[in-house]
Amino acid sequence: MIKELVSLAKLQESDTVLDLGAGTGALAIPLAEKAGKVIAIENDPVSVEKLKSRAGEKANVIVKQLDLLQYQPPSSPFCIVANIPFSITTPIFEKFLGHSSFLERAVLILEKGAAKRFTSFPVTNPQILAWRMWYDIRIKRTVMPECFSPPPSVEAAVVTVYRRKNPAIPSGHRGKFKAFVSYVLHDPRQPFFEAVGDIFTSPQIAKLAKALRMDRAQPICSLNVQQWEELYLAMLQHAAPYRWPKARKGSSKSYPRRKR
Numbered sequence: 001m002i003k004e005l006v007s008l009a010k011l012q013e014s015d016t017v018l019d020l021g022a023g024t025g026a027l028a029i030p031l032a033e034k035a036g037k038v039i040a041i042e043n044d045p046v047s048v049e050k051l052k053s054r055a056g057e058k059a060n061v062i063v064k065q066l067d068l069l070q071y072q073p074p075s076s077p078f079c080i081v082a083n084i085p086f087s088i089t090t091p092i093f094e095k096f097l098g099h100s101s102f103l104e105r106a107v108l109i110l111e112k113g114a115a116k117r118f119t120s121f122p123v124t125n126p127q128i129l130a131w132r133m134w135y136d137i138r139i140k141r142t143v144m145p146e147c148f149s150p151p152p153s154v155e156a157a158v159v160t161v162y163r164r165k166n167p168a169i170p171s172g173h174r175g176k177f178k179a180f181v182s183y184v185l186h187d188p189r190q191p192f193f194e195a196v197g198d199i200f201t202s203p204q205i206a207k208l209a210k211a212l213r214m215d216r217a218q219p220i221c222s223l224n225v226q227q228w229e230e231l232y233l234a235m236l237q238h239a240a241p242y243r244w245p246k247a248r249k250g251s252s253k254s255y256p257r258r259k260r
């Protein structure tokens with residue numbers, strides 16, 4: 001499986017690769033054979049000692065003993081190949097995919113349930129939708145618990161993440177886009193015309209439904225990535241700015257909706 005992960009990452013000598021939760025180096029060491037630089041992050045001091053001694057003279061392995069959620073990612077393009085700690089899967093995705101980052105691609109082992117939630121359609125979760133606007137996330141295959149030692153209690157999956165080549169929305173708009181989808185997707189089964197009713201006028205909604213090749217009564221969550229791009233860009237171009245949903249601090253807070 002380690003060979004498979006390394007090969008899926010298609011690493012070259014010019015690549016910097018992060019191993020998040022590197023343990024004693026089961027992945028970090030083989031990664032160092034392919035990539036120019038491996039940054040192995042692990043917070044357990046006992047594992048870090050073993051990892052450092054395995055890395056030995058390998059000058060291209062940099063071991064960092066810290067909480068990976070506190071790590072400041074590189075400010076130039078990088079990859080991730082990792083068997084991540086399942087308990088912090090969502091915070092890891094938010095840290096590396098949710099903000100404007102230099103992540104180019106990733107090959108990850110995830111808990112299978114999370115892998116399914118992150119890749120399924122329709123997308124009803126604004127946070128996952130925001131990741132998928134800039135990254136193509138796919139399940140490669142399921143990994144049975146027996147493949148690990150010790151075996152985890154749940155099935156896992158190999159997942160690939162590729163930065164989308166030409167996203168229509170500039171990366172700097174992530175915050176504004178997240179505010180927009182959090183507002184519009186607050187009830188994912190709501191008909192399109194109602195979900196966007198506070199942002200666009202009725203004639204604009206009729207035009208938009210035609211441009212997006214959809215029925216105005218279709219649930220808002222049935223939009224695909226391209227339709228979300230078109231809808232967001234239409235808001236910037238045609239909707240009055242006072243109608244744009246505003247970014248709020250603390251993503252758990254619900255977005256107040258206008259009275260109808």
Ligand SMILES: C[S@@+](CC[C@H](N)C(=O)[O-])C[C@H]1O[C@@H](n2cnc3c(N)ncnc32)[C@H](O)[C@@H]1O
Binds near residue numbers: 026027041042
């Ligand atoms: C699933 S194991 C993977 C170990 C190794 N990469 C492998 O494939 O054998 C996850 C590792 O993440 C480490 N870990 C858990 N939470 C962490 C955190 N917040 N920051 C850094 N490492 C963490 C654990 O100590 C453990 O070594």
